[in-house]
Amino acid sequence: MVGLTQSGLIIMVLIQSVLFVVPALTSAFLVSIPALIAFQKILKGALSVESEIIPSTNAIVQALFLGTVIPFLSVIIPIKVALSKSLNDALDT
Numbered sequence: 839m840v841g842l843t844q845s846g847l848i849i850m851v852l853i854q855s856v857l858f859v860v861p862a863l864t865s866a867f868l869v870s871i872p873a874l875i876a877f878q879k880i881l882k883g884a885l886s887v888e889s890e891i892i893p894s895t896n897a898i899v900q901a902l903f904l905g906t907v908i909p910f911l912s913v914i915i916p917i918k919v920a921l922s923k924s925l926n927d928a929l930d931t
């Protein structure tokens with residue numbers, strides 16, 4: 839950590855965000871398909887309603903957009919706080 843510049847600190851925080859987002863989105867999509875199949879069976883059994891298992895393209899795009907944008911927006915404040923302090927103090931928190 840010694841010798842880390844402010845731009846290096848920003849890149850480090852953004853990489854940590856990416857390392858959180860990619861597994862979260864992957865696991866969310868992997869879990870959603872079996873859950874949708876289960877809900878379809880429940881709806882069909884209880885209400886005799888047919889539904890589409892595969893989400894629409896619009897739903898997938900919205901999920902990907904929100905799943906990536908919100909974590910990146912949430913690191914803006916920690917980056918601003920880290921850059922407002924001296925580098926040694928920012929790395930200690």
